[in-house]
Amino acid sequence: MSYMDHSSDNAIEDSTVQSSKDSKPEFSEDEETLITRMYNLVGARWSLVAGRIPGRTAEEIEKYWTSRYPSKE
Known part of the structure; x- marks a missing residue:
């Protein structure tokens, strides 16, 4: 694997992490109740x-x- 291949893998991982930070977290019904x-x-x-x-x-x-x-400010 060349350096270039490895850096593109990191870019994909970084975008996945960023999109998961921006999305609304998923919680089960039990978690929501708790x-x-x-x-x-x-x-x-x-x-x-x-x-x-x-x-x-x-x-x-x-x-x-x-x-x-x-909040209702």
Whole structure:
């Protein structure tokens, strides 16, 4: 594999990562229910909510919440 081939692979990976960052995260119905219940208990303390959902980060959950329930400012 030449250097050129390897760099094109990285470009494909970078675009995949970027598109996944821009897209709305997918959550199961159980995760959505748990996020709502936890939000009602602890508010926007996303790290606490994420601690109850294995494999999810606080950033993913906050992004999900703000995309689903935009603030009314």
